[in-house]
Amino acid sequence: MTEQQKKTKSKFLSYILRHDPASIGLELDSQGWADVNVLLQKAGKKITFDEMQEIVATCEKQRFSLDTTNNRIRANQGHSISVELGLQPQEPPEFLYHGTASRTIQLIKTDGLKKMSRHHVHLSLDKEMATKVGARHGFPAILTIRSGQMHRDGYLFYCSDNNVWLTDAVPVKYIEWA
Structure with a gap:
């Protein structure tokens, strides 16, 4: 996959997992997780499992997470749709x-x-x-x-x-x- 293809596919995943899963008929659970097989099926030929794994592993900003079984994927933040990421309040650095x-x-x-x-x-x-x-x-x-x-x-x-x-x-x- 070229860098341009990776960028295009990463943007597709961002759009689907952060903003509009319904655009491909996908449903996320309350914590923003999508079933990988369902996502790939509904995405058609836009992305393969291997391409998705490569994007998750190599994305500099680490925008996505796969669960430990590689059966679910979600965006780590940046959602415009309602999800509960389960984040707990923390003390930030000074700046x-x-x-x-x-x-x-x-x-x-x-x-x-x-x-x-x-x-x-x-x-x-x-x-x-x-x-x-x-x-x-x-x-x-x-x-x-x-x-x-x-x-x-x-x-x-x-x-x-x-x-x-x-x-x-x-x-x-x-x-x-x-």
Whole structure:
């Protein structure tokens, strides 16, 4: 599978497992898991089991998880549909980072970071990953989030299976501007 094919198939899995399983007639359980055989059957020739395994194993952002039997798959975070990932609140590091397009900075300076159509705001452990995330949306802007202070002030944080930190919102007062 070429890198372009892998990217296309990964985007397909993201769309199906995070946003619209019904578009191929797939149902997820309450925790976002899909039966692998059903997914592959409903996906037709868009993806094979071996391609799916390769994507799960090699995706830099570790967007997906297979269960220990390789019978179920789910997205680790980023859902716009209702799922319960079973994440428990955790104490975050003192600082986390958020990558966004530079064109959104003025709005963020007014409203802070909001989850928009997703379940949470996504935060990265390091500036490198935040830069990659921000670059997907245009020229990247990296924000430093005072997550430790937010946590001490009562905000909840969760860490997904692929080490993306999640919170409901980030008020402006916790954002450091570069």
